[in-house]
Amino acid sequence: MKKEENFSDWYNEVVEENGLTDKRYPIKGMNVWPPYGWKTMLLIDAIVRREFDSRGHDEVNFPLLIPEDQFEKEKEHIKGFDSQVFWVTKAGDNELDIRLLLRPTSETAMYPLFATWIRSHADLPLRIYQIVNTFRYETKQTRAFIRVREIHFIEGHTCHATFEDAERQINEDIEIMRDIAKGLCLPFRIHTRPDWDKFPGAFYTKAIDTLLPDGRTLQIASIHQYRSNFAVPYGIYFEEEDGTRKPVFQTTFGLSERMLGAVVAVHGDDMGLVMPPPIAPVQAVVVPVPVKGEAGSIGGEAEKVWKRLSAAGVRARLDSRDIRPGNKYYEWERKGVPLRIEVGRREAAEKFVTAVRRDSGEKSRIDGASLEDGVKELLDEISDSLRRRAAEKEKLLEKEAAALADIGPGLNMVWWCGSEECGKGIDEKTGSSILGIPEGKQEGSGRCIVCGKETGTRAAVSRPM
Amino acid sequence: MKKEENFSDWYNEVVEENGLTDKRYPIKGMNVWPPYGWKTMLLIDAIVRREFDSRGHDEVNFPLLIPEDQFEKEKEHIKGFDSQVFWVTKAGDNELDIRLLLRPTSETAMYPLFATWIRSHADLPLRIYQIVNTFRYETKQTRAFIRVREIHFIEGHTCHATFEDAERQINEDIEIMRDIAKGLCLPFRIHTRPDWDKFPGAFYTKAIDTLLPDGRTLQIASIHQYRSNFAVPYGIYFEEEDGTRKPVFQTTFGLSERMLGAVVAVHGDDMGLVMPPPIAPVQAVVVPVPVKGEAGSIGGEAEKVWKRLSAAGVRARLDSRDIRPGNKYYEWERKGVPLRIEVGRREAAEKFVTAVRRDSGEKSRIDGASLEDGVKELLDEISDSLRRRAAEKEKLLEKEAAALADIGPGLNMVWWCGSEECGKGIDEKTGSSILGIPEGKQEGSGRCIVCGKETGTRAAVSRPM
Numbered sequence: 001m002k003k004e005e006n007f008s009d010w011y012n013e014v015v016e017e018n019g020l021t022d023k024r025y026p027i028k029g030m031n032v033w034p035p036y037g038w039k040t041m042l043l044i045d046a047i048v049r050r051e052f053d054s055r056g057h058d059e060v061n062f063p064l065l066i067p068e069d070q071f072e073k074e075k076e077h078i079k080g081f082d083s084q085v086f087w088v089t090k091a092g093d094n095e096l097d098i099r100l101l102l103r104p105t106s107e108t109a110m111y112p113l114f115a116t117w118i119r120s121h122a123d124l125p126l127r128i129y130q131i132v133n134t135f136r137y138e139t140k141q142t143r144a145f146i147r148v149r150e151i152h153f154i155e156g157h158t159c160h161a162t163f164e165d166a167e168r169q170i171n172e173d174i175e176i177m178r179d180i181a182k183g184l185c186l187p188f189r190i191h192t193r194p195d196w197d198k199f200p201g202a203f204y205t206k207a208i209d210t211l212l213p214d215g216r217t218l219q220i221a222s223i224h225q226y227r228s229n230f231a232v233p234y235g236i237y238f239e240e241e242d243g244t245r246k247p248v249f250q251t252t253f254g255l256s257e258r259m260l261g262a263v264v265a266v267h268g269d270d271m272g273l274v275m276p277p278p279i280a281p282v283q284a285v286v287v288p289v290p291v292k293g294e295a296g297s298i299g300g301e302a303e304k305v306w307k308r309l310s311a312a313g314v315r316a317r318l319d320s321r322d323i324r325p326g327n328k329y330y331e332w333e334r335k336g337v338p339l340r341i342e343v344g345r346r347e348a349a350e351k352f353v354t355a356v357r358r359d360s361g362e363k364s365r366i367d368g369a370s371l372e373d374g375v376k377e378l379l380d381e382i383s384d385s386l387r388r389r390a391a392e393k394e395k396l397l398e399k400e401a402a403a404l405a406d407i408g409p410g411l412n413m414v415w416w417c418g419s420e421e422c423g424k425g426i427d428e429k430t431g432s433s434i435l436g437i438p439e440g441k442q443e444g445s446g447r448c449i450v451c452g453k454e455t456g457t458r459a460a461v462s463r464p465m
Numbered sequence: 466m467k468k469e470e471n472f473s474d475w476y477n478e479v480v481e482e483n484g485l486t487d488k489r490y491p492i493k494g495m496n497v498w499p500p501y502g503w504k505t506m507l508l509i510d511a512i513v514r515r516e517f518d519s520r521g522h523d524e525v526n527f528p529l530l531i532p533e534d535q536f537e538k539e540k541e542h543i544k545g546f547d548s549q550v551f552w553v554t555k556a557g558d559n560e561l562d563i564r565l566l567l568r569p570t571s572e573t574a575m576y577p578l579f580a581t582w583i584r585s586h587a588d589l590p591l592r593i594y595q596i597v598n599t600f601r602y603e604t605k606q607t608r609a610f611i612r613v614r615e616i617h618f619i620e621g622h623t624c625h626a627t628f629e630d631a632e633r634q635i636n637e638d639i640e641i642m643r644d645i646a647k648g649l650c651l652p653f654r655i656h657t658r659p660d661w662d663k664f665p666g667a668f669y670t671k672a673i674d675t676l677l678p679d680g681r682t683l684q685i686a687s688i689h690q691y692r693s694n695f696a697v698p699y700g701i702y703f704e705e706e707d708g709t710r711k712p713v714f715q716t717t718f719g720l721s722e723r724m725l726g727a728v729v730a731v732h733g734d735d736m737g738l739v740m741p742p743p744i745a746p747v748q749a750v751v752v753p754v755p756v757k758g759e760a761g762s763i764g765g766e767a768e769k770v771w772k773r774l775s776a777a778g779v780r781a782r783l784d785s786r787d788i789r790p791g792n793k794y795y796e797w798e799r800k801g802v803p804l805r806i807e808v809g810r811r812e813a814a815e816k817f818v819t820a821v822r823r824d825s826g827e828k829s830r831i832d833g834a835s836l837e838d839g840v841k842e843l844l845d846e847i848s849d850s851l852r853r854r855a856a857e858k859e860k861l862l863e864k865e866a867a868a869l870a871d872i873g874p875g876l877n878m879v880w881w882c883g884s885e886e887c888g889k890g891i892d893e894k895t896g897s898s899i900l901g902i903p904e905g906k907q908e909g910s911g912r913c914i915v916c917g918k919e920t921g922t923r924a925a926v927s928r929p930m
Contacts, residue, residue: 010789023529024581026619027565030593035523035593042524059507063490063615064529064598065551070491083557085528088567090552091602100492102553109490113497114551116489133598137556150528175677333684 002270007214012144015264018273021144026116028147029142034337037260039281041152042258045131047183047278051176051253057127057156062109064133065100071108073233080200081105091413092271102135105254107201108153111234114159118248120239125169129156129253136321140164144260146218146465156253159236166225166249168171170206173223174439182257184263185276186210187385188220189396191436191460194423203227204388208436209462211394217435217462218265219257223462226250230427243363267359273336274359275353277379283315284355284375285332286385289325289344302343305353305371309341312372314379316341333358338382340377359385404449406430407461415446416459422450426461435460467735472679477609478727483738483800494607494614501800502725504894506617509615509724510596513619514594518643518865522592527574529598530565536573538698545665546570549601559889567600571620571720572666576699579624583713585704586626591636594621594718610685610726621718624701635671638718639904640686642673645720649728650677650741650851652859653685654876656901656925659888668692674900675727676859680745682873682900682927683730685723691715700701709865730806730856732824739824741851742844747751748780749820749840750797754790754809767808770818770836772907774806777837779844783807798823803847806831823873824850869914872926874895881924882913890915893927900925 003010015021019036023454031165033041049059060210065088072078081104087101103109110128134153142148156173172192181188188306192379198205199222205330208221231237231247240244267274288295288302301321309316317337319328325342330338342354351368355375359382368375406412407430416422416434426449429435438460447457468475480486483499498506514524530553537543546569553565568574575593583591599618607613621638626629641654646653655675663670664687673686696702696712704710732739742748751774753760753767762786774781782802784793790807797805807819816833820840823845831839860876870875872895881887881899891914892898903925910921 022578024578026532026577027528027530030528030530033526034524034526038526041526059503060500061498061503061506063495063497064491064600065492065495065615067491086553086565087555088551089554090603092548092550100551111493113487118705135529139557150530154528221692377620414785 003213003268007212007265010270012270013267014268014272015144015261020264020273021142027149029145029147031148031150033152036281040275041260043279043281044180044184045154046354048255051179052129052156055127055176057129057158060128060130061132061332062103062106062113062130063104064107065108066103068099068101070099070112071095073108074201074230077107077201077230079178081136082341084138086135086137095286100216101356103132104134105128105153106132106134106137106157107230107252108158108234111236112232114157114248115237118159118236118238121241124159124161124238124248125165126159126248127156127169128158129154136265140353141260145257145264148257152257153287153325154242154255157252159231159248160250161238161240161246161248163227163249166227166251167271169251170225171224171388173251174206175330176253177221177223177255180189180259182387183276183278184259184265185278185383185390186262187387188368189460190439192439193222193436194420194434196420196424197434197436201229203229205435205438209460211397211411211462212262212265212465213393215397215463216465217327217411218258218262220434220464221253224254224329226252226254243320263357266393267334267386274386275336275338277338277383280336280338281315282317282332282335282337283379284309284317284341285328285337286318286341286343287325287328288320288348290344291345294345294348298343298345298348301348305341305343307377308371312376314372314375329356338379341375359389369409380459380463401449401461404429411435412461413438414449414459415455416457417448417451417453417455418457419448419451422448422460430461432463433460433464435464468678468733472677472826475733475735476730479733479737480609480658480726486727487737488609489643492614494603494612496609496613496615498617499516500720501746505740505744506722506736508744508746509645509649510619511555512645513720514572516644517594517621517877517895520592520637520641522594524595525593526595526597527568527571531569531574531695533564535913536566538573538764539666539695542572542666542695549603551600551602563611564907568597568838569599569601570601570618571595571622572596572695573699573715575622576695577702579713580640580700580702583701583703585791588859589626589703589898590626590630590633590712591624591713592621593848594619601860608726610722610729617722619720621716622695623716624713625715626703626705626711627712628692628714631692631716635688638716639719642686642688645724645851647852648741648743649724650725650743650848650855651724651731652852654925655904657904658687658901659885659924661889662787662899662901663884664689666691666694668694673899673927675731676862676876676927677727677730677930678858680862680928681930682876683723683727683930685727686720687720688719689717691717703815720886722854724781731858732851737799739851740801740803742803742848745801745803746780747782747797747800747802748844749774749782749804749806750793750802750879751781751783751806751808752793752811753785753789758812759810759813763808763810763813766813767783770808772804773836774840779837779839779840807842816824816911824854827845833920866914866926869894877899877926878903879914879924879926880911880920881922882916882918882920883922884916886914887913895926896928897928900927 022032086102202224228247306318340356401412487497551567667689693712771783866877
């Protein structure tokens, strides 16, 4: 299957045939995570945990079900999610007095508790996160990892004494995102979403967008400044040192399994998956290449190599199945294992291994004496190379659009007067929409691509996935 | 609060006041995991993962929701769970055509997929597990970790070509349980449940029971032999080498957050929690004990100690808050941190630390040069001592009961003719019930405690929690 010819079919095939997902579960948009896919997701989760934990955020776990009356306190929020919610109305043989909903996100589950946890300025900032399953009744076409109804979701929630401290948290979230994206070997862009596209209830939303090879964008994470929009209806107040009572300022940071979808889409090729070493469940597969009469001794050498790599902390696997090496190569290539380590007669005799890179096909020789370091260096090089290549490809997808007719696949940079009318006009006329204002200083000025008014605001326009 | 005087109140207080759970969530039996409790559970999960993974079981993740028609295929199973199920009947504004239930356990979610995964003997054994939230509409009184409506659950599922291979798996499950229980420092007993008390749909059930200090028993895990009871209705067949099609043999192994409940109940004391070092989120808290004018240098020494311990892989915490050391001691003791490391003027001057054990109160001196090894050895000693103490206490709770009048708190060993009538008769007459037949060879004979018939079967009787 050619990735460039039909990206959408290529994606569906590559995720299902290589064990990342199983879509045969009988509910649309609720997929099974088989071992290979789930291990990859757990490795991504481990990076997320490391980045949150090392900055002093605490992991928690809140209940899945939210009572209807508790959900309805913030009016914008409920409006945004009402049509997407799964309702539990019965338990055993009893109709429930108060209906329960499956969390689409956990603001309304957490905030009544925050109101009991926070008393004074000494309790602030509060910084927690959780990794859970969330639910949205998607009516659009579903797609593995990208648009599903049961979502593997990471949600960070913070409370602060001042707006400025909440803003500092948002900057830290961007740092965290950078470190996570490094592990995924993914470039990303930050766009402040237009007002009509922000998170329901938020003061503003910064989205983390990744460009996909077909020129569409995928939001893989988002960061929200709530100000006190939730704190007031949920009663999250604190006492200042001088005794005054004030509502807290809140932020959230949401990431999901879409990160894995982006990894597949950006790095994969016509042969199949290409897994970045930091999140590859198997970083190196050791394959003995036996010749007649020497299968035993070569198998023994391969096993030694595998054991040494495992002991050194490399996620290595020994493939000693009784099938032809070529079949093994094919299978592991499709699964995107970053390095293949071949051990044959010459290797065994001369004490080296042959390493073959999945990303470039390049072969190299690693001396037996420096096996562990050699493999680790090669894995780092592969990661660097994936990052570089992804960034270069992404650059090619960015272009200037001076008129509506110029807007096409990829990321279109336009001048925009900032009005909702012109913003939505772009969508109506081109099918692409305003992602938002890109992060960073805006320079110069130009004419709004719709109304022609002079403006200092640049916006990014694309077709979202 | 005295543990021995009122175990139930003591338990409720100790779990909530020390950050293991927060029961203020507005749905009965659905509790919040705050950071300290959740970190402990994640450490237990990590042990579970290590034991499953190292034996070649693969972690997966299945959807939460199960369609009603799929759930109903195994008749005994549905009978056992029907009254305990939460039903999703609506999504957005739509009534669902087929109702969805929140998994109480995942047999009926997984097995239709197993039917597609397994084709031939080469696909067997299949050995997977998942760590998920499951739901049961408990009508009995709820209790944190022990009887809840949203359950943190670990479920292992296996498929085999023969009954014998499934039996071998059950022996391996017992080994896994031993290794997990070692981490929890908990003794346990294995009882084959009587037929009327086995898992709905199982051929037989072996339960892992722990004795609680109040003389009741808590089932912390269970292992089930299904034979082909599920494989037939769910169509999980495989082709033998000779081409015949046969249903697979299945087992499951379930463990839950009850393990944490048992840890609290067994090890805790009048001062609060006592966390076993392998699962303690904080294994050692470093407390500077400053004297006037030297707070800075002593604080610096304490920080060095904390950094060295952290670098050596000890989960250490530095408590440098500006409150009196005594208050810190009290707080960490209640939270059950295994070791307190004091750094004061003499320690700083003479290059040693004072270590205080939570389990025994014992103080000892660890030389600065061997700080890391000294702390690790002490943590191991604490674990050993907790295991020993728990096993000794448990022994005291076991006794012989020759007549129904002898049956009391604890584990009562009785002769039982094996009939359901006599088995249930014990419950009616004493309030204690048959846990089952203890693992191991049965010897000798005696008269059934109810009907007086001569029998070679010993049974364990207790009041379950």
